[in-house]
Amino acid sequence: MFAGEVEFLKGVVAMNGLPPADRAEVCFAGRSNVGKSSLINALTGRKGIARTSNTPGRTQEINYFTVGTDHYVVDVPGYGFANAPVAVVEKWQNLLKNYLSGRPTLRRVFVLIDSRHGPKKVDEEIMTLLDKAAVTFQVVMTKTDKVRKTHLEESLAVTRKVLQKHPAAYPELILTSSEKGEGISTLRAIIANID
Numbered sequence: 180m181f182a183g184e185v186e187f188l189k190g191v192v193a194m195n196g197l198p199p200a201d202r203a204e205v206c207f208a209g210r211s212n213v214g215k216s217s218l219i220n221a222l223t224g225r226k227g228i229a230r231t232s233n234t235p236g237r238t239q240e241i242n243y244f245t246v247g248t249d250h251y252v253v254d255v256p257g258y259g260f261a262n263a264p265v266a267v268v269e270k271w272q273n274l275l276k277n278y279l280s281g282r283p284t285l286r287r288v289f290v291l292i293d294s295r296h297g298p299k300k301v302d303e304e305i306m307t308l309l310d311k312a313a314v315t316f317q318v319v320m321t322k323t324d325k326v327r328k329t330h331l332e333e334s335l336a337v338t339r340k341v342l343q344k345h346p347a348a349y350p351e352l353i354l355t356s357s358e359k360g361e362g363i364s365t366l367r368a369i370i371a372n373i374d
């Protein structure tokens with residue numbers, strides 16, 4: 180996945196606005212502020228192609244990016260706390276759930292988990308939704324630059340234990356830091372191999 184082949188396609192606010200399901204797609208889901216948009220920027224090598232912010236709830240639409248002509252990469256709103264009115268948040272959350280469970284070409288969901296915090300109840304709820312929809316998901320630990328090694332080991336152990344309960348989970352975790360570049364080439368290679 181190279182900077183030159185990634186383009187922003189569109190922001191979607193309702194299921195009927197999704198582009199034709201004509202190619203494989205992967206998406207990045209996770210709690211608000213976990214680092215979804217930052218990871219997309221790091222992967223594409225284009226800072227600012229996905230908008231990021233300190234304020235949870237920055238991404239409010241399902242944002243489609245094209246990677247060459249083979250894949251879509253999709254940035255979605257976070258779940259959990261967001262700095263926006265309740266009614267608005269509910270609308271995105273419903274859209275997100277419908278998207279995650281009803282998109283036939285969605286090959287893999289990367290569920291992002293903050294290395295400092297490990298999985299929360301909302302993460303497990305999303306994992307259960309993906310189990311029911313039979314959509315494969317893979318956990319990506321984010322912001323490894325912010326955590327000490329011993330604490331990281333603890334978060335990983337807790338996360339692995341949680342994954343054992345979820346049949347749709349891909350067993351391997353990916354450790355990343357968008358800030359330092361850790362895990363970015365690994366994740367690029369994984370996406371390139373999904374078809």
Ligand code: GTP
Nearest residue numbers: 211212213214215216217231232236237238257357
């Ligand atoms: P929403 O769109 O609000 O759901 O958030 P998001 O998951 O897209 O998070 P975003 O990428 O906007 O990042 C949230 C904050 O975390 C920003 O201030 C980023 O700079 C910071 N951040 C993201 N990834 C990393 C990382 O790997 N390391 C560090 N230190 N900070 C990061």
Ligand code: MG
Nearest residue numbers: 215216237238
């Ligand atoms: Mg975002």
